[in-house]
Amino acid sequence: MTWAPGRITEAWTETPGTRSLVIDIPHWPGHIAGQHVDVRLTAEDGYTAVRSYSIASSSTSKRLEITVDKLADGEVSPYLVDVAEVGDMVEIRGPAGGWFIWRQHAGARAGDGENMRPVQLIGGGSGIVPLMSMIRSHGDAHSAAPFRLLYSVRTPERALFRDELVRRAAEDAPLEVTWNFSRATPAGWPTPPERLDREHVMASVFAPAERAAVYVCGSTPFVETVANWLVDAGYDAADIKTERFGGVVPA
Amino acid sequence: MGLFSSGFSGRRRPDTPGLPPGQYLTESFPVLSAGPTPRVTHEEWQFTIETEDGLQHRWSWDELMALPIADVTTDIHCVTSWSKFGTGWRGVSLDTLFDGIETSAGFTMAYSYGGYTTNVPLADLMGGKAWVAFEFDGKPLEPEHGGPARLLVPHLYFWKSAKWVRGIRMMENDEPGFWEQNGYHMYGDPWREQRYW
Numbered sequence: 001m002t003w004a005p006g007r008i009t010e011a012w013t014e015t016p017g018t019r020s021l022v023i024d025i026p027h028w029p030g031h032i033a034g035q036h037v038d039v040r041l042t043a044e045d046g047y048t049a050v051r052s053y054s055i056a057s058s059s060t061s062k063r064l065e066i067t068v069d070k071l072a073d074g075e076v077s078p079y080l081v082d083v084a085e086v087g088d089m090v091e092i093r094g095p096a097g098g099w100f101i102w103r104q105h106a107g108a109r110a111g112d113g114e115n116m117r118p119v120q121l122i123g124g125g126s127g128i129v130p131l132m133s134m135i136r137s138h139g140d141a142h143s144a145a146p147f148r149l150l151y152s153v154r155t156p157e158r159a160l161f162r163d164e165l166v167r168r169a170a171e172d173a174p175l176e177v178t179w180n181f182s183r184a185t186p187a188g189w190p191t192p193p194e195r196l197d198r199e200h201v202m203a204s205v206f207a208p209a210e211r212a213a214v215y216v217c218g219s220t221p222f223v224e225t226v227a228n229w230l231v232d233a234g235y236d237a238a239d240i241k242t243e244r245f246g247g248v249v250p251a
Numbered sequence: 252m253g254l255f256s257s258g259f260s261g262r263r264r265p266d267t268p269g270l271p272p273g274q275y276l277t278e279s280f281p282v283l284s285a286g287p288t289p290r291v292t293h294e295e296w297q298f299t300i301e302t303e304d305g306l307q308h309r310w311s312w313d314e315l316m317a318l319p320i321a322d323v324t325t326d327i328h329c330v331t332s333w334s335k336f337g338t339g340w341r342g343v344s345l346d347t348l349f350d351g352i353e354t355s356a357g358f359t360m361a362y363s364y365g366g367y368t369t370n371v372p373l374a375d376l377m378g379g380k381a382w383v384a385f386e387f388d389g390k391p392l393e394p395e396h397g398g399p400a401r402l403l404v405p406h407l408y409f410w411k412s413a414k415w416v417r418g419i420r421m422m423e424n425d426e427p428g429f430w431e432q433n434g435y436h437m438y439g440d441p442w443r444e445q446r447y448w
Contacts, residue, residue: 043261048273049261052331075261075275084256088257089256090256099285099430224395237286
């Protein structure tokens with residue numbers, strides 16, 4: 001896998017501190033929902049820095065869109081969120097990752113029949129990004145597979161893709177979205193803010209007997225905790241895929 | 252050299268000795284796993300080396316603890332681009348575990364509680380290059396980091412250092428393990444940036 005030049009063609013702020021960027025790459029092969037790319041920046045003197053970012057866009061869209069959360073002590077994310085402008089060049093390696101992925105078809109090709117297995121997505125904070133690619137791919141492809149998302153965020157202002165998730169949950173019949181607000185809720189929300197707990201998770205997800213394919217993405221403590229609850233509740237560990245975000249503090 | 256990224260200056264620490272290409276230094280210890288963390292007690296823990304003729308050599312936790320234990324200080328390099336210098340481990344050398352085992356196979360598959368696998372050539376496990384490690388930073392290895400015990404093969408990208416390791420199977424031919432089937436390199440040398448296929 002080699003590096004390809006990419007031009008930033010669109011960029012917009014999602015929430016304070018997060019930004020989505022569309023990157024145009026000649027001969028981009030497309031991606032599978034859940035995959036990531038490596039982004040390489042090069043300074044004037046040749047110094048380079050590389051980080052991985054989940055792809056946010058639908059796999060049907062054939063476009064590469066990443067959503068970047070600015071880490072306070074980060075090296076690449078502050079540049080992508082605050083500095084980079086439309087027209088700037090970065091380098092891209094990917095798409096990569098063959099595990100934390102969802103395909104609309106049971107096999108690798110379009111003729112292989114629909115993948116009707118229920119899908120349970122559980123995201124914490126910016127861990128929503130690869131799950132959003134799955135939701136967008138599912139909706140844009142009019143997949144009939146039952147999809148559920150449980151999304152836990154601190155406040156409504158920090159929720160990524162909130163309007164789009166509300167719209168997709170209304171338009172995409174097989175998609176159900178459940179929210180957990182841990183610090184502040186939207187106005188008129190029926191329950192007060194609370195930390196995500198075992199009861200809320202178990203009340204929101206498919207029953208273990210449904211054998212849903214489970215994808216959990218968020219910070220390491222979030223993923224550890226939620227995955228352990230699911231296993232305790234009778235989920236087969238082999239049905240649970242995890243991806244952990246952030247927490248890498250450069251020396 | 253890559254493309255100029257307008258306005259990017261970076262942290263300005265090029266040429267850190269000991270840092271493989273494309274890596275950056277961290278002092279934290281990030282966790283990367285593909286699924287839930289298996290919970291394995293010392294009582295149920297076993298480690299097995301299985302040779303190509305089907306012979307199994309097995310150690311219980313107490314038997315492992317009775318073997319010579321090595322203190323290891325080493326740099327580690329994760330394929331997701333972080334490196335950590337001078338990490339401290341205690342464990343049993345694979346040289347000790349393979350002492351007296353007859354094999355002519357050149358490849359191994361390490362396998363773990365929870366189903367993880369990763370392939371490593373036998374030569375990369377021998378000669379003071381690999382351990383079954385059970386302590387990190389002076390404390391028992393935490394489950395998130397692979398406890399009770401993990402493989403430690405620090406000269407390769409860290410996904411080769413199988414967490415929750417429970418055995419090694421000898422193979423005549425090289426075969427891909429879990430991440431190797433899911434896009435990562437068969438060998439994984441950080442100095443040659445062997446990240447992906």
